[in-house]
Amino acid sequence: MKSIQVVKVGSLRDPNPETRGQVKVVDIPEQVLGDEDVRIKVAYCAICGSDPHLVENIFGWDPPYGMGHELSGVITEVGPKATKKGLKVGDRVAGNFLHFCGTCYYCQNGQQQFCEHANESNNPGFSETIVWHESQVYKLPDDVSLKQGCLLEPISIAVRLMDKIDMKVGQRVAICGGGPIGLLSLQAIHMFGAASLTLIEPIADRRDLAIKYGADNVIDPITEDVVQRGLELTGGLGYDVVIDCSGNPRAAYPLPQITAKGGKLIYAAMYPNDWEMPLNLYKYCYYNELTITGLYVAPYAYPRAAQLLHRFQLDDFTTKVFELDDAVAAFDAQVTGKYPKILIRCNKIEGE
Numbered sequence: 234m235k236s237i238q239v240v241k242v243g244s245l246r247d248p249n250p251e252t253r254g255q256v257k258v259v260d261i262p263e264q265v266l267g268d269e270d271v272r273i274k275v276a277y278c279a280i281c282g283s284d285p286h287l288v289e290n291i292f293g294w295d296p297p298y299g300m301g302h303e304l305s306g307v308i309t310e311v312g313p314k315a316t317k318k319g320l321k322v323g324d325r326v327a328g329n330f331l332h333f334c335g336t337c338y339y340c341q342n343g344q345q346q347f348c349e350h351a352n353e354s355n356n357p358g359f360s361e362t363i364v365w366h367e368s369q370v371y372k373l374p375d376d377v378s379l380k381q382g383c384l385l386e387p388i389s390i391a392v393r394l395m396d397k398i399d400m401k402v403g404q405r406v407a408i409c410g411g412g413p414i415g416l417l418s419l420q421a422i423h424m425f426g427a428a429s430l431t432l433i434e435p436i437a438d439r440r441d442l443a444i445k446y447g448a449d450n451v452i453d454p455i456t457e458d459v460v461q462r463g464l465e466l467t468g469g470l471g472y473d474v475v476i477d478c479s480g481n482p483r484a485a486y487p488l489p490q491i492t493a494k495g496g497k498l499i500y501a502a503m504y505p506n507d508w509e510m511p512l513n514l515y516k517y518c519y520y521n522e523l524t525i526t527g528l529y530v531a532p533y534a535y536p537r538a539a540q541l542l543h544r545f546q547l548d549d550f551t552t553k554v555f556e557l558d559d560a561v562a563a564f565d566a567q568v569t570g571k572y573p574k575i576l577i578r579c580n581k582i583e584g585e
C-alpha cells in the first residue's frame with residue numbers, strides 16, 4: 234500500500250537541498266491485524282504541527298519511518314477478539330494514535346499519558362490503511378463528516394487542555410499562538426465562557442479567525458508590546474489563565490508577566506528540547522503564586538472530544554486538501570504556515 238514516509242531527516246525549511254529533510258510516497262506492506270485490532274481504510278489524515286518536527290527527527294528514529302496521527306476512515310476488517318466496543322466493518326471512525334497498555338503503574342494510576350508500554354513509534358496515518366487496537370478507535374457521530382472527523386485528535390488536545398486549566402466561568406483567558414491547537418482551544422474556552430478572551434498571534438488571518446470564533450481581543454506580537462497590551466486589556470490584573478500553544482521560546486518567555494496573581498500558566502506545546510527558560514521564582518511562584526504546568530498528550534479525553542466534535546467550527550480547517558500522491562507539495566504547503574490546517578486524502582470514500 235502507499236504510505237508517506239520520512240526518507241531523509243532534516244528541516245523542511247532548509248534552503249540547501251543536500252541537507253533538507255525529505256518525505257516520499259513509498260510502497261509498504263499492510264500491517265498485520267492482531268486479534269483485538271481493527272483495520273481502517275484511511276479517508277483523511279491531517280498534517281500536525283509536530284509532523285515537520287518528526288521529519289527533523291526529534292525522536293531519533295531511523296528513516297524510513299511513517300507519520301500521521303490525525304486520521305479518520307472506515308473499518309474494513311475486525312479482529313476476532315475486537316468485540317468490546319461493538320465496532321463493525323463499515324463504521325466511520327477516528328481515534329487515538331496511542332495505544333495504552335492499561336496494565337502498568339501509570340495506566341492503573343489514572344495517568345495513561347505516561348504509560349510505559351504506549352505504542353507510538355510508528356503511526357503511518359498517511360497511508361491507505363492502518364491497524365489500530367480497538368481501544369484506540371471511536372465511532373464518529375452521524376452528523377460529523379470524515380473530513381471533520383480527522384480533527385478528533387487535535388480536539389482531544391483542546392479537551393485535555395480544559396481539564397488541565399480547570400477554569401471557572403468568567404475568568405480572563407489569553408492564548409498565545411493561533412495554530413490549530415490554539416484556535417480549537419480558543420473555541421472550547423469560548424464555549425465554556427471566558428472573559429477578555431485574547432489571542433496573541435503574528436499572522437493576521439489567524440487573528441481574524443480568533444475573532445470569528447469568539448475572541449474579544451487579539452494582540453499582534455510583532456507590532457504591539459504583548460505585556461503592556463495584555464495588562465491594559467485586563468485592567469492591570471493580567472489573565473487568570475494563560476496558555477501557550479506557540480511552542481516558540483520568544484513568545485513563551487514573557488507569558489508569566491501577563492498571568493494574574495494566583496493564575497495558571499500552561500505551556501501546552503512542543504518546545505525545542507534543549508531550550509531552558511529563565512523564570513523569576515521569587516516573583517512568579519513565591520509572590521504571585523502562579524501554577525505553571527504543561528501538556529503532553531490527551532488521556533481520557535477522546536470520548537468527550539467525540540461528543541463535542543459537532544459543536545466546533547471546523548470549515549476553516551478542512552478546506553485545503555491534498556491527495557496522498559502529492560505528499561511533497563502538501564508538506565511544502567504546511568511549512569509556509571499559510572493554511573490553518575492541511576488534510577491529505579488517503580482514499581476516496583463514497584458519499585464523503
Ligand SMILES: [Zn+2]
Binds near residue numbers: 282
Ligand atoms: Zn497532532
Ligand SMILES: [Zn+2]
Binds near residue numbers: 338
Ligand atoms: Zn500502561
